[in-house]
Amino acid sequence: MKRRRGFTLVEIMAGAVLFSLVFLGYGALLISGLKSFTRTANDVTVTNPNAQAMRRVADALRPGVNVTILNSGTKITFNNAALSSIVDPVTGEKEVATPIVSDGVARGYNVDFTAGTLTDLATNRVLVKNIIGTDPLPGSSQYNQAYAPFSFSTVGGYKAVTINLITQVGSGGTSKGTVRYQRLKNAVMLRES
Numbered sequence: 001m002k003r004r005r006g007f008t009l010v011e012i013m014a015g016a017v018l019f020s021l022v023f024l025g026y027g028a029l030l031i032s033g034l035k036s037f038t039r040t041a042n043d044v045t046v047t048n049p050n051a052q053a054m055r056r057v058a059d060a061l062r063p064g065v066n067v068t069i070l071n072s073g074t075k076i077t078f079n080n081a082a083l084s085s086i087v088d089p090v091t092g093e094k095e096v097a098t099p100i101v102s103d104g105v106a107r108g109y110n111v112d113f114t115a116g117t118l119t120d121l122a123t124n125r126v127l128v129k130n131i132i133g134t135d136p137l138p139g140s141s142q143y144n145q146a147y148a149p150f151s152f153s154t155v156g157g158y159k160a161v162t163i164n165l166i167t168q169v170g171s172g173g174t175s176k177g178t179v180r181y182q183r184l185k186n187a188v189m190l191r192e193s
Contacts, residue, residue, distance in 0.1 A: 039180060042169045042170055042180045043169075043180055043182070045169055046130060046167050046168070046169040046180060046182045047182050049128075049129075050128045050129075050130075050165070050167050050182060050184055051184065053118065053127035053128045054128070054163065054165065054184045054186055056127060057109055057118070057127065057163060057186075058163065058186050058188045060107065060109075061076070061078065061161055061163075061188045061190070062188055062189070062190070062191065063080050063081050063096075063191050064078035064079065064080060064081075064107075064161075064190055064191065064192070065078065065079055065080065065081050065100055065101070065102050065190075065191060065192040066078060066079045066102050066192070067161060067190060067192070069148075069150045069151065069152060069161070071110075072148060073147075073148025073149055073150045073151050074110065074111045074112070074113070074148070074149055074150070075108065075109070075110045075111070075121075075150070076108055076109050076110075076150040076161065077106060077107065077108035077121070078107055078108065079102035079103055079104060079105060079106065079107065080102075080103050080105065080107065081096045081097065081100045081101070081102070081103065081191055081192075082096070082097045082100075082101050082102060082103040082104075083095065083096060083097060083103070084096070084097040084098075096191070100191065100192060106121075106122070107121070107122050108120075108121035108122070109121060109127070109150075111131060111149040111150075111165070113131065113132070113133035116129060116130050116131045116132065117129055117131060118131060118149070118165065128165060128167065128184075129167070130167045130168050130169055131149075131165055131166065131167055132166055132167070132168050132181075133146055133147075134146055134147070135147055135166060136166070136168070136181055137166075137181065137183070147164055147166070148164070149163065149164055149165055150162070150163060150164075151164070153187060155187055155189050158189045158190070159189070159190050159192065160187045160188055160189045160190060161187070161188050161190060162185065162186070162187045162188075163184070163185065163186045163187075163188065164183075164184070164185045165183075165184040165185075166181060166182070166183050166184070167181070167182045167184065168180070168181050168182075169182075
Protein backbone atom coordinates (compact mmCIF):
# COMPACT_ATOMS: atom_id res chain seq x y z
CA MET A 1 0.00 0.00 0.00
CA LYS A 2 1.24 3.37 -0.95
CA ARG A 3 1.61 6.05 1.73
CA ARG A 4 0.11 9.41 0.91
CA ARG A 5 2.15 12.53 1.28
CA GLY A 6 1.28 15.13 3.91
CA PHE A 7 0.31 15.11 7.55
CA THR A 8 -2.62 13.60 9.29
CA LEU A 9 -5.06 15.70 11.26
CA VAL A 10 -3.65 14.36 14.54
CA GLU A 11 -0.12 15.36 13.57
CA ILE A 12 -1.23 18.86 12.57
CA MET A 13 -3.16 19.32 15.83
CA ALA A 14 -0.21 18.09 17.92
CA GLY A 15 2.15 20.47 16.10
CA ALA A 16 -0.26 23.38 16.55
CA VAL A 17 -0.58 22.66 20.28
CA LEU A 18 3.22 22.51 20.71
CA PHE A 19 3.69 25.71 18.71
CA SER A 20 1.02 27.46 20.80
CA LEU A 21 2.64 26.37 24.07
CA VAL A 22 6.06 27.62 22.96
CA PHE A 23 4.57 30.90 21.69
CA LEU A 24 2.64 31.45 24.95
CA GLY A 25 5.79 30.69 26.96
CA TYR A 26 7.76 33.30 25.03
CA GLY A 27 4.90 35.77 25.43
CA ALA A 28 4.79 35.24 29.20
CA LEU A 29 8.57 35.68 29.36
CA LEU A 30 8.32 38.93 27.38
CA ILE A 31 5.55 40.31 29.60
CA SER A 32 7.45 39.37 32.76
CA GLY A 33 10.56 41.08 31.42
CA LEU A 34 8.64 44.24 30.56
CA LYS A 35 7.13 44.38 34.06
CA SER A 36 10.57 43.97 35.60
CA PHE A 37 11.94 46.69 33.33
CA THR A 38 9.11 49.04 34.34
CA ARG A 39 9.76 48.44 38.04
CA THR A 40 13.48 49.09 37.59
CA ALA A 41 12.84 52.22 35.51
CA ASN A 42 10.44 53.52 38.19
CA ASP A 43 13.02 52.83 40.90
CA VAL A 44 15.62 54.83 38.98
CA THR A 45 13.10 57.60 38.28
CA VAL A 46 12.24 58.04 41.95
CA THR A 47 15.66 57.28 43.45
CA ASN A 48 18.24 59.31 41.55
CA PRO A 49 16.86 62.86 41.69
CA ASN A 50 15.55 62.39 45.22
CA ALA A 51 18.86 60.98 46.49
CA GLN A 52 20.70 63.92 44.92
CA ALA A 53 18.29 66.37 46.55
CA MET A 54 18.68 64.59 49.91
CA ARG A 55 22.44 65.02 49.63
CA ARG A 56 21.96 68.72 48.81
CA VAL A 57 19.81 69.19 51.94
CA ALA A 58 22.32 67.28 54.10
CA ASP A 59 25.24 69.33 52.76
CA ALA A 60 23.34 72.57 53.43
CA LEU A 61 22.41 71.52 56.98
CA ARG A 62 25.87 70.30 58.03
CA PRO A 63 27.34 73.79 58.70
CA GLY A 64 24.02 74.97 60.15
CA VAL A 65 23.65 76.88 63.42
CA ASN A 66 20.47 78.04 65.15
CA VAL A 67 18.62 75.06 63.69
CA THR A 68 14.88 75.06 64.42
CA ILE A 69 12.33 72.40 63.50
CA LEU A 70 8.74 73.64 63.14
CA ASN A 71 5.25 72.42 62.15
CA SER A 72 5.52 68.91 63.61
CA GLY A 73 8.78 68.29 61.81
CA THR A 74 7.75 69.40 58.31
CA LYS A 75 9.80 72.61 58.29
CA ILE A 76 13.41 73.27 59.24
CA THR A 77 15.09 76.68 59.40
CA PHE A 78 18.74 77.45 60.07
CA ASN A 79 21.65 79.84 59.49
CA ASN A 80 25.18 78.99 58.49
CA ALA A 81 28.20 79.74 60.64
CA ALA A 82 29.82 83.10 59.94
CA LEU A 83 33.26 83.08 58.35
CA SER A 84 36.22 84.98 59.77
CA SER A 85 37.58 87.96 57.87
CA ILE A 86 41.09 86.47 57.82
CA VAL A 87 42.14 84.18 54.97
CA ASP A 88 43.89 80.99 56.07
CA PRO A 89 47.44 81.07 54.64
CA VAL A 90 47.51 77.30 54.08
CA THR A 91 44.15 76.72 52.40
CA GLY A 92 43.59 80.18 50.95
CA GLU A 93 40.02 80.15 52.24
CA LYS A 94 38.19 81.89 55.04
CA GLU A 95 37.63 79.65 58.04
CA VAL A 96 34.64 79.51 60.37
CA ALA A 97 34.77 82.25 62.99
CA THR A 98 35.50 81.19 66.56
CA PRO A 99 33.35 81.24 68.63
CA ILE A 100 30.73 79.99 66.20
CA VAL A 101 28.12 82.64 65.40
CA SER A 102 25.36 82.89 62.81
CA ASP A 103 25.88 84.59 59.46
CA GLY A 104 22.34 86.00 59.75
CA VAL A 105 21.06 84.58 56.43
CA ALA A 106 17.82 82.62 56.88
CA ARG A 107 17.75 79.25 55.15
CA GLY A 108 15.32 76.38 55.35
CA TYR A 109 13.33 73.58 53.82
CA ASN A 110 9.65 72.74 53.94
CA VAL A 111 7.86 69.45 53.26
CA ASP A 112 4.31 69.79 51.93
CA PHE A 113 2.60 66.40 52.07
CA THR A 114 -0.43 67.71 50.15
CA ALA A 115 1.71 68.71 47.17
CA GLY A 116 4.19 65.89 47.84
CA THR A 117 7.20 68.20 47.68
CA LEU A 118 10.31 69.30 49.58
CA THR A 119 10.99 72.95 48.82
CA ASP A 120 14.04 75.13 49.45
CA LEU A 121 12.63 78.17 51.28
CA ALA A 122 15.38 80.52 50.04
CA THR A 123 14.80 79.85 46.34
CA ASN A 124 11.30 78.25 46.31
CA ARG A 125 12.85 75.46 44.26
CA VAL A 126 11.23 72.03 44.55
CA LEU A 127 13.99 69.55 45.39
CA VAL A 128 12.05 66.33 45.99
CA LYS A 129 8.74 65.29 44.45
CA ASN A 130 6.25 62.49 45.15
CA ILE A 131 6.65 62.58 48.96
CA ILE A 132 3.91 60.75 50.85
CA GLY A 133 2.85 61.49 54.42
CA THR A 134 2.37 57.97 55.80
CA ASP A 135 4.71 55.00 55.92
CA PRO A 136 3.36 52.35 53.48
CA LEU A 137 5.84 49.57 54.24
CA PRO A 138 4.30 46.75 56.33
CA GLY A 139 7.65 45.83 57.93
CA SER A 140 8.16 49.33 59.32
CA SER A 141 7.59 50.25 62.96
CA GLN A 142 5.59 53.28 61.73
CA TYR A 143 3.44 51.37 59.25
CA ASN A 144 0.40 53.39 58.12
CA GLN A 145 1.33 56.26 60.46
CA ALA A 146 2.38 59.82 59.72
CA TYR A 147 6.07 60.56 60.19
CA ALA A 148 8.15 63.70 60.77
CA PRO A 149 10.49 64.50 57.87
CA PHE A 150 12.88 66.43 60.15
CA SER A 151 13.72 65.54 63.75
CA PHE A 152 16.55 66.16 66.19
CA SER A 153 18.67 63.19 67.19
CA THR A 154 22.04 62.45 68.70
CA VAL A 155 24.96 60.76 66.98
CA GLY A 156 27.49 59.82 69.63
CA GLY A 157 27.63 62.94 71.76
CA TYR A 158 26.80 65.29 68.92
CA LYS A 159 23.55 67.00 68.02
CA ALA A 160 22.16 65.86 64.68
CA VAL A 161 19.13 66.25 62.45
CA THR A 162 17.52 63.16 60.97
CA ILE A 163 15.97 63.66 57.54
CA ASN A 164 13.36 61.02 56.71
CA LEU A 165 11.41 61.07 53.44
CA ILE A 166 9.32 58.39 51.74
CA THR A 167 8.61 58.89 48.06
CA GLN A 168 6.30 57.05 45.70
CA VAL A 169 6.17 56.63 41.95
CA GLY A 170 3.30 55.11 40.00
CA SER A 171 -0.40 55.04 40.71
CA GLY A 172 -2.47 52.72 42.83
CA GLY A 173 -3.76 49.58 41.25
CA THR A 174 -4.12 45.87 41.59
CA SER A 175 -1.12 45.01 39.43
CA LYS A 176 1.92 44.11 41.51
CA GLY A 177 4.75 46.57 40.99
CA THR A 178 2.53 49.45 39.85
CA VAL A 179 3.49 51.56 42.87
CA ARG A 180 7.12 51.74 43.99
CA TYR A 181 8.35 53.35 47.21
CA GLN A 182 11.74 54.76 48.14
CA ARG A 183 12.78 55.49 51.72
CA LEU A 184 15.37 58.24 52.08
CA LYS A 185 16.89 58.63 55.53
CA ASN A 186 19.98 60.55 56.57
CA ALA A 187 21.40 61.76 59.88
CA VAL A 188 23.38 65.01 59.66
CA MET A 189 25.69 66.03 62.51
CA LEU A 190 25.47 69.77 63.09
CA ARG A 191 28.43 72.10 63.43
CA GLU A 192 26.99 73.85 66.49
CA SER A 193 27.06 70.76 68.72
